[in-house]
Structure formats: C-alpha cells, structure tokens
Amino acid sequence: xxxxxxxxxxxxxxxxxxxxxxxxxxxxxxxxxxxxxxxxxxxxxxxxxxxxxxxxxxxxxxxxxxxxxxxxxxxxxxxxxxxxxxxxxxxxxxxxxxxxxxxxxxxxxxxxxxxxxxxxxxxxxxxxxxxxxxxxxxxxxxxxxxxxxxxxxxxxxxxxxxxxxxxxxxxxxxxxxxxxxxxxxxxxxxxxxxxxxxxxxxxxxxx
Amino acid sequence: xxxxxxxxxxxxxxxxxxxxxxxxxxxxxxxxxxxxxxxxxxxxxxxxxxxxxxxxxxxxxxxxxxxxxxxxxxxxxxxxxxxxxxxxxxxxxxxxxxxxxxxxxxxxxxxxxxxxxxxxxxxxxxxxxxxxxxxxxxxxxxxxxx
Numbered sequence: 001x002x003x004x005x006x007x008x009x010x011x012x013x014x015x016x017x018x019x020x021x022x023x024x025x026x027x028x029x030x031x032x033x034x035x036x037x038x039x040x041x042x043x044x045x046x047x048x049x050x051x052x053x054x055x056x057x058x059x060x061x062x063x064x065x066x067x068x069x070x071x072x073x074x075x076x077x078x079x080x081x082x083x084x085x086x087x088x089x090x091x092x093x094x095x096x097x098x099x100x101x102x103x104x105x106x107x108x109x110x111x112x113x114x115x116x117x118x119x120x121x122x123x124x125x126x127x128x129x130x131x132x133x134x135x136x137x138x139x140x141x142x143x144x145x146x147x148x149x150x151x152x153x154x155x156x157x158x159x160x161x162x163x164x165x166x167x168x169x170x171x172x173x174x175x176x177x178x179x180x181x182x183x184x185x186x187x188x189x190x191x192x193x194x195x196x197x198x199x200x201x202x203x204x205x206x207x
Numbered sequence: 208x209x210x211x212x213x214x215x216x217x218x219x220x221x222x223x224x225x226x227x228x229x230x231x232x233x234x235x236x237x238x239x240x241x242x243x244x245x246x247x248x249x250x251x252x253x254x255x256x257x258x259x260x261x262x263x264x265x266x267x268x269x270x271x272x273x274x275x276x277x278x279x280x281x282x283x284x285x286x287x288x289x290x291x292x293x294x295x296x297x298x299x300x301x302x303x304x305x306x307x308x309x310x311x312x313x314x315x316x317x318x319x320x321x322x323x324x325x326x327x328x329x330x331x332x333x334x335x336x337x338x339x340x341x342x343x344x345x346x347x348x349x350x351x352x353x
Binding site: 087095100101102104127129130133134135140142144147149153161163172174175176177 | 226233249283330334335342
C-alpha cells in the first residue's frame with residue numbers, strides 16, 4: 001500500500017483505528033502540512049438565500065460557492081490524489097446543482113468545509129461518501145452499507161456531530177454524539193468504522 | 208374537533224430536501240437521507256409529516272397526491288421518506304420518548320399531520336428514523352404519472 005501523504009507519515013496512518021493526530025507532527029513535510037492547516041483562515045459564513053432571489057442569480061451564486069470550496073481543496077491538493085480530488089469536485093458541483101437548490105437552502109459554511117478537509121487529511125481520502133448541507137450550512141458526509149449508516153456534521157471549529165446505526169443480527173445499535181476532530185477516530189472505534197470507510201489502498205496513489 | 212391519532216398500521220411521509228438525500232458515490236442511486244431531515248426546522252414546533260393513507264389508491268398514487276398538496280418547495284430530487292406510524296412509536300418508546308402522531312389538516316394540505324412532543328435535540332432518534340425511512344425513499348421526479 002502506497003501512502004499518498006508525506007513520506008514521513010507512516011503506513012499505519014491509513015489504518016483508521018490506529019490514526020493518531022500526533023503522527024501529523026512528525027517530519028518536516030508534516031510540519032508544512034500543519035502550517036498550511038493553521039494558515040487556513042476562517043471565512044464568514046455565507047448568508048442564507050434571499051427568498052426572492054431570481055434563478056439566474058442563484059445559479060451564479062451556486063457556481064461561485066462551489067468554486068470557493070474547490071479553492072479550499074486546492075490549498076491541500078498536493079496531499080490528495082488527482083482522481084479523488086476530481087471526484088470530490090464532481091460531487092461538490094452536484095451539491096450546488098441549481099436544479100436541486102431550494103430558496104430556503106443555506107450555502108456551505110467554508111469553515112465547516114475546512115473541518116471536513118482537515119478530517120480527510122488526518123484519516124486519508126475516503127470513498128463512497130454522500131455529501132450534503134444542513135439547513136445551518138454545515139457540511140455533511142455520510143455512508144450507508146447495507147442497513148448500517150454513519151453521518152458526520154461539521155459544525156465548525158473542528159467540532160463534529162456524529163450519528164450511527166448498526167444492525168448486528170436481529171439487534172439494532174445506535175449512538176450519537178459531538179466530539180472534536182482529534183477525538184473522532186477514538187470515539188468511533190468501538191463501532192467498527194471500517195464498516196463504512198473503504199480501505200484506503202483502493203485509492204490511486206499520487207505520482 | 209376531537210384529536211385524531213394516526214393508526215399504527217398507517218404511514219407518514221417526511222419531505223426531504225435534495226441537499227439531505229444521500230446518494231451512492233459510484234452508482235448515483237439514492238441510498239437514504241441524512242438525520243438532519245428529521246430535525247425540527249426553525250419554523251416547526253412539531254415534526255411536520257403527511258399521512259400517506261389519507262389519500263386513496265396505490266402507494267404511487269398517494270405519493271403523487273402528497274407531492275401535489277405539499278406546502279413546501281418540491282424540486283425533482285426532493286425526497287419522500289416513508290415511515291410506519293407504529294415504528295415511530297416503537298422507536299421513540301425505546302428512547303423513552305412519548306410522541307403523538309396527529310392528523311392536522313391545513314387549508315392547502317388535507318393530509319398534513321404532525322408528530323407532537325418531538326424532541327428538538329436528539330441526534331440518535333433522528334439517525335434511527337433517517338436510517339429506517341431512507342430505505343423507503345422516493346424522489347419527486349419518480350412520482351410523475353407514467
């Protein structure tokens with residue numbers, strides 16, 4: 001399995017259950033990564049949609065919003081494979097499709113989206129995730145495998161609101177909570193998060 | 208007017224915004240909805256739903272009626288998530304929540320109903336309801352008459 005993060009990050013970084021935030025502190029390249037993360041400026045949340053906004057303006061606003069998120073991705077694109085980045089871009093475009101946009105919808109808060117990016121940089125790019133936006137503008141990611149579901153809501157300031165449902169035989173297990181980005185892996189560990197997260201070695205490594 | 212509780216054998220439909228519908232990354236198929244679809248909106252005191260069996264006909268015909276009477280914006284990829292009333296009670300009871308599913312018709316929507324005593328902050332409940340309802344979710348675009 002080839003790591004796509006800086007070489008100083010060990011292959012164990014890919015093992016979801018073994019991710020330790022302190023691994024990001026090792027090595028010069030990892031320090032650069034940490035500096036980039038700290039340099040990301042929190043932007044003011046996007047204002048809710050004007051109820052009477054013409055459709056053409058909505059289309060332009062959505063295009064700009066999607067572009068803004070892609071710019072945030074580009075700041076860390078050197079740590080992502082081109083394939084995964086392009087797939088994320090396509091999903092962001094789909095999320096900002098004017099056909100799906102309601103007048104009452106709120107644009108994604110860039111600060112919330114950066115929390116998502118920080119998570120990806122911490123645990124590695126994950127496949128088969130659904131994306132969404134809460135009425136408050138919080139970025140959402142979710143996975144469903146068979147009947148089991150896991151959803152994450154990035155509420156800003158690296159805080160995550162999580163919820164899961166698992167079916168173990170005839171029993172249903174459910175849990176929800178709020179935690180920090182750094183604590184997420186430890187908090188989810190008892191619930192076998194590999195149920196939802198596909199193995200990172202299926203991702204094409206960056207050349 | 209006496210309170211009309213929906214029978215436990217009947218079903219309700221929660222209308223889900225397109226931004227809260229979950230799709231499989233590769234197949235693009237609808238696979239469920241986010242729990243946020245079952246949170247109270249700022250303008251809701253009780254969870255607003257639609258009584259499926261208020262209308263007659265097949266399930267598809269009933270969904271079309273619900274779509275046509277919806278008092279919220281409906282886009283092609285708006286979802287109609289279906290839940291059995293008995294399942295709602297069972298789920299809430301398991302979390303020590305006593306809710307009431309009551310028929311509350313409005314001028315524009317005779318099937319409108321509401322889940323009373325519904326918590327404003329209970330992510331575990333919302334995730335369970337989304338998990339169940341997401342397995343029976345129809346898009347508005349798929350309710351068009353064939």
